[in-house]
Amino acid sequence: MSGAGSDPGSRSRGRPRDPAVEAAILRAAYELFVERGADGASIERIAKRAGVGKLTVYRRWSSKDDLIAQAIEAAVETRNWPANDELAAMPVRELAERMLDQQAEAAASPEFRALVSQVFGSSVSHPSLMETYWRHYIVPRRRATATMLEQAKRDGTIPSDTDVEVLIDMMAGAVTYRVLQPDPPDATEMRRYLRALYHQSGLL
C-alpha cells in the first residue's frame, strides 16, 4: 500500500495506481497459490510472474497473506451464481437439475481441485486465507443454498426438521472430499455423483 520507498524510476507516492499492474499481480498471486500453496507463493515469484519488481508488490500489500487473500477474493468473486430472487422463484427440483451440469463441470475441473486443496491445506497454517475464501466464496453460496433448502422444507421436499447448516456441510463436504480423494472424478462421473448426492439429500 502506501509503503515508504519507491521503485527505481518511479516518481512519487501519490501517483495514481495502474489497475492493469494490480490485476497482473493478483492473477499471478492466485495462480502461484493454486500451484504451490501459501508457502510456495513467494513475493519474489509473484512479482516475477506478474512482470513487476518486488517493490511494486511490497508498496501495495503489507503482507503476503493479505495479497493472496485479495487474489483469492478477486479470482472467485467473478464466477457465476444464480441470484437469490431467482433461486426463490424456482421449484427446488428444477433448480437442482438446472445446476447439476454447471456444478459437475466446475467441481471436476483441475483448477477447482487444486484451489480447494490449497485452501484446505492453508486453513490451520494461514487461517486468514480460509477466512477470505469463506467470506467471499462460501458464504454467498451457503446463503443461496440455505434459501433453497428452507423453501424445500416449506414445500415438503425435505423433512421439516432438517438442520440446514448440517445438510449444507454434508453436500459441500461430500463434493470437496470426493474431488480430493485418489482417483478424482471427471465431469461425467461428477454428474452421476451429484445426482446421487442430491437424491440422498432429498432434493432429487
Place this chain on the structure above:
Amino acid sequence: MSGAGSDPGSRSRGRPRDPAVEAAILRAAYELFVERGADGASIERIAKRAGVGKLTVYRRWSSKDDLIAQAIEAAVETRNWPANDELAAMPVRELAERMLDQQAEAAASPEFRALVSQVFGSSVSHPSLMETYWRHYIVPRRRATATMLEQAKRDGTIPSDTDVEVLIDMMAGAVTYRVLQPDPPDATEMRRYLRALYHQSGLL
C-alpha cells in the same frame, strides 16, 4: 537416540537397523508434516528433530514423500477402531451413540484438524501422501462404516436405496469440512454437530 552409531563414519549398509532410530525418524517426520506440510518437512529438519544425521535418513528412505507416507501410516494405524464383527453384532443406533463421544473428541482435536488440513493440502501436489492416508486410515474406516450402513439398510433404519458410498462421503466430508472452517468446533460443539449429522443421515 539409542546409538546404533551411524552417520558420517558409519560402517556398512548391511548392518541390522535400530528400531528406535526408525521410530524417532517416523515420529519426527509425522510431526513436521502436521506442523509444516510436505514442503516444509525437509529431510534436514526431520533428521534434526529425530536427533540423527541426514545420511541416516537418506540411507533408509529413497524419497521424502516415501518417508512422510510411511510416517503417516505408522501414526494413524495405531488408533482404535471397533472390529468389524463387533460392528456387525451391535444395533446401529447403539453403535452410533457409543461412537459419538470418541469421535467428537478426536475430530475436535487440534492434531486432527492439522493432519486433515495437511493431507488435503497435499492431495494434488503430493498425491502419494493422500493415497497412503486413504489406504491406511480411510479405507478401514469406510469398510467398517459400510458394514454398519448396510445393516442399517437391511433393518430399515435408513432407506433401502441409500447410496452407501455417497452417504459415507457426506458424513466424513461434513466432519472434515466443518473442522477446517473458520471458528472450528470444540468437543462439546462437535458432539452436538455429530448428533445432528447422524440424525440427518437417518442413524439417530
